[in-house]
Amino acid sequence: xxxxIAGRRKAALEDGGESYRTRRQEIVRVAAKVFREKGFExxxxxxxxxxxxxxxxxxxxxxxxKEELLHEIVRQVLEENVAAAESVLAxxxxxxxxxxxxxxxxxxxxxxxYPHMFxxxxxxARIARQKNDWAREVIAKTRRFEEIVVQILxxxxxxxxxxxxxxxxxxxxxxxxxxxxxxxxxxxxxxxxAREIAETFTALFLDGYRNRAPAGKRTGSRTTP
Amino acid sequence: xxxxIAGRRKAALEDGGESYRTRRQEIVRVAAKVFREKGFExxxxxxxxxxxxxxxxxxxxxxxxKEELLHEIVRQVLEENVAAAESVLAxxxxxxxxxxxxxxxxxxxxxxxYPHMFxxxxxxARIARQKNDWAREVIAKTRRFEEIVVQILxxxxxxxxxxxxxxxxxxxxxxxxxxxxxxxxxxxxxxxxAREIAETFTALFLDGYRNRAPAGKRTGSRTTP
DNA sequence: CGCACAGTCAACGCTAATGTGGAAAAATGG
DNA sequence: CCATTTTTCCACATTAGCGTTGACTGTGCG
Numbered sequence: 001x002x003x004x005i006a007g008r009r010k011a012a013l014e015d016g017g018e019s020y021r022t023r024r025q026e027i028v029r030v031a032a033k034v035f036r037e038k039g040f041e042x043x044x045x046x047x048x049x050x051x052x053x054x055x056x057x058x059x060x061x062x063x064x065x066k067e068e069l070l071h072e073i074v075r076q077v078l079e080e081n082v083a084a085a086e087s088v089l090a091x092x093x094x095x096x097x098x099x100x101x102x103x104x105x106x107x108x109x110x111x112x113x114y115p116h117m118f119x120x121x122x123x124x125a126r127i128a129r130q131k132n133d134w135a136r137e138v139i140a141k142t143r144r145f146e147e148i149v150v151q152i153l154x155x156x157x158x159x160x161x162x163x164x165x166x167x168x169x170x171x172x173x174x175x176x177x178x179x180x181x182x183x184x185x186x187x188x189x190x191x192x193x194a195r196e197i198a199e200t201f202t203a204l205f206l207d208g209y210r211n212r213a214p215a216g217k218r219t220g221s222r223t224t225p
Numbered sequence: 226x227x228x229x230i231a232g233r234r235k236a237a238l239e240d241g242g243e244s245y246r247t248r249r250q251e252i253v254r255v256a257a258k259v260f261r262e263k264g265f266e267x268x269x270x271x272x273x274x275x276x277x278x279x280x281x282x283x284x285x286x287x288x289x290x291k292e293e294l295l296h297e298i299v300r301q302v303l304e305e306n307v308a309a310a311e312s313v314l315a316x317x318x319x320x321x322x323x324x325x326x327x328x329x330x331x332x333x334x335x336x337x338x339y340p341h342m343f344x345x346x347x348x349x350a351r352i353a354r355q356k357n358d359w360a361r362e363v364i365a366k367t368r369r370f371e372e373i374v375v376q377i378l379x380x381x382x383x384x385x386x387x388x389x390x391x392x393x394x395x396x397x398x399x400x401x402x403x404x405x406x407x408x409x410x411x412x413x414x415x416x417x418x419a420r421e422i423a424e425t426f427t428a429l430f431l432d433g434y435r436n437r438a439p440a441g442k443r444t445g446s447r448t449t450p
Numbered sequence: 451c452g453c454a455c456a457g458t459c460a461a462c463g464c465t466a467a468t469g470t471g472g473a474a475a476a477a478t479g480g
Numbered sequence: 481c482c483a484t485t486t487t488t489c490c491a492c493a494t495t496a497g498c499g500t501t502g503a504c505t506g507t508g509c510g
Contacts, residue, residue, distance in 0.1 A: 005500065012456080020456080039351055041266040044497065055459045060499070062457095096435065122350060125409060126264055153434075163436045170425040171434055177406025178399040184350060185398055200395040208433030209378075209396055210321065211388045230470065237486080245486085269467065280489045285469070 005060050012061070024062045027052065028076075031069040036115035040070060040123050070123065071134060077116040081109060082141050085148045095156030099175075100202050102149065106179045107198040114188045121183040146172060175205055230285050237286070249287045252277065253301075256294040261340035265295060265348050295348065299363060302341040306334060307366050310373045320381030324400075325427050327374065331404045332423040339413045346408040371397060400430055 012020050030051050034043045045066055049056040063069055088101045110117045124142065127135050150172045156162035178201050186197065237245050255276050259268045270291055274281040288294055313326050335342045349367065352360050375397045381387035403426050411422065 005502095008456085017456085023457090037354075039354060042351075042354075045499095046497080056498090057460080057500080058458050065499080125347060126267075129262075129264060129267070161436055162434055166425050166428055166434070167421065170422055171429060173406065173410055174403040174426055174429050177404070178402040180409075181398065181402025181406055184405075196392065197395055200391050201399055203391055204396060204399050204430065204433065206433050206435045208429065208431050209387055209391070210431045211386055230472095233486085242486090248487090270469095271467080281468090282470085282490080283488050286487065290469080 005057075006064065009061055009064065020062075027059060027062050028069060028072045032073045032115050032119055035070070035073070035119045035123075040066075040119065040126065070119070073116050074120050074123070074127070074138060077109070077113045077120050078138060078141050080113075081106070082145050084109075085145050089148045089151060094161060095152050095159065096161055096206065098152045099149075099156070099206065102152070103175075103179065103202050103205070104195075104198040107182065107194050107201065110182055110186060111188045111194045118183045121180050146176065149175060178205065230282075231289065234286055234289065245287075252284060252287050253294060253297045257298045257340050257344055260295070260298070260344045260348075265291075265344065265351065295344070296359060298341050299345050299348070299352070302334070302338045302345050303363060303366050305338075306331070307370050309334075310370050314373045314376060319386060320377050320384065321386055321431065323377045324374075324381075324431065327377070328400075328404065328427050328430070329420075329423040332407065332419050332426065335407055335411060336413045336419045343408045346405050371401065374400060403430065 027048070031043075031048050034047050034051060037043075038047065043066075045056045045059055048069075049059055052059075063072075084105050085102060088098050088105070091098070093101070124138075127138050129135075150168055153162060153168045153172055157164050157168065182197065186194075188194070252273070256268075256273050259273050259276060262268075263272065268291070270281050270284055273294075274284055277284075288297075309330050310327060313323050313330070316323070316326075318326070349363075352363050354360075375393055378387060378393045378397055382389050382393065407422065411419075413419070
């Protein structure tokens with residue numbers, strides 16, 4: 001108990017410690033990178049320590065477990081997303097504008113919070129299988145985000161800007177799918193391309209992929225002979 | 226070497242053995258279920274053995290490792306999907322019809338191959354990180370599938386049925402996103418609802434979510450005061 | 451000067467999972 | 481009913497990663 005790393009960690013966490021927090025944050029950052037590269041389960045604390053050119057045991061001075069690192073990573077990203085969504089929902093604007101704003105925010109988020117967003121999305125399924133309080137909270141927040149989208153869709157249906165022949169719930173899932181799946185293929189770098197993705201998704205979701213050529217010039221299947 | 230379970234397994238695999246293959250298939254089936262429930266990495270051979278009311282060691286008579294179970298699961302599903310896509314691509318029909326067919330096939334596939342499809346999609350990221358031959362092949366097949374979709378999109382663009390102001394590559398990813406993300410929320414059961422999902426996705430991707438009310442009745446953002 | 455404290459690290463015990471050896475049990479069939 | 485093959489399972493060795501101990505190092509402060 002004299003040395004007790006857990007105790008010293010707790011003390012350091014509470015007693016401010018400017019450089020301590022910085023270092024801890026750095027560790028979380030590197031952990032996110034390693035999780036992104038190897039996947040959470042495959043990554044070991046050794047990998048993270050090695051990347052930081054330090055010893056695995058040293059990490060325990062800053063963080064209690066691999067899970068705790070994940071908590072930190074997810075927290076940093078999830079809170080902002082839900083807050084952004086709440087804010088979009090509350091703001092003035094048409095449902096169409098709100099959807100645009102939400103899509104843009106999410107896609108840019110993949111860039112701004114690299115690689116945290118990727119880790120979060122990839123591990124969501126795993127988190128959903130856990131049953132501890134933290135996992136429940138993450139799922140609840142994620143659900144809240146989904147609800148907000150559904151809400152906007154409903155508002156738009158009510159005011160006539162969205163079609164009413166499709167189940168909103170499924171449409172919302174389609175939208176999530178588009179957005180969240182980016183974690184499987186998008187390689188961040190240029191914010192420009194993120195913007196391009198956001199615009200494409202917006203155009204697709206709102207207006208669809210079928211051609212709407214000026215009447216008379218249509219070549220599609222339904223032209224009259 | 227006299228007993229050598231590995232050798233006995235290999236022999237049994239080669240020398241036909243009707244009931245052997247049945248039993249093996251049953252094990253794969255149960256493994257897929259367990260992987261679906263716990264996630265591949267978290268699942269243990271013990272879990273699978275327990276579900277089969279047998280001993281973990283017994284499994285080794287049928288299968289060499291947990292990875293091998295995954296191979297089997299993925300193979301059974303991936304081959305069919307690629308074949309179906311190739312067939313759709315080759316068949317007669319407009320690009321619009323081909324997209325419809327592909328979406329429907331994929332979504333129904335989640336039902337027909339439950340839970341194999343779910344395991345495949347969920348584990349794709351993990352597989353992509355491996356560098357062995359098998360992983361490379363899976364990725365190649367998955368890529369092939371993607372290429373086919375892009376090809377159809379390009380055909381449709383060429384004949385004027387699809388719009389040409391969006392990057393096909395991103396549109397294709399959006400479509401994959403919609404489809405593949407279902408593994409995170411869809412609970413199979415009624416094929417009816419799978420069909421509903423397929424229809425919704427098709428409608429969304431082709432025609433978009435914005436209302437196309439008869440002109441004059443629009444309530445959207447751009448109405449003149 | 452010395453000592454207290456932040457930070458580091460070699461070393462250990464523990465747990466959980468894997469894959470195998472080898473024999474027991476069940477099925478098959480002469 | 482015995483002999484042979486197929487199938488099962490107890491028991492073991494091995495491995496990998498986790499979390500902790502307890503002591504070491506350096507730095508700053510009185």
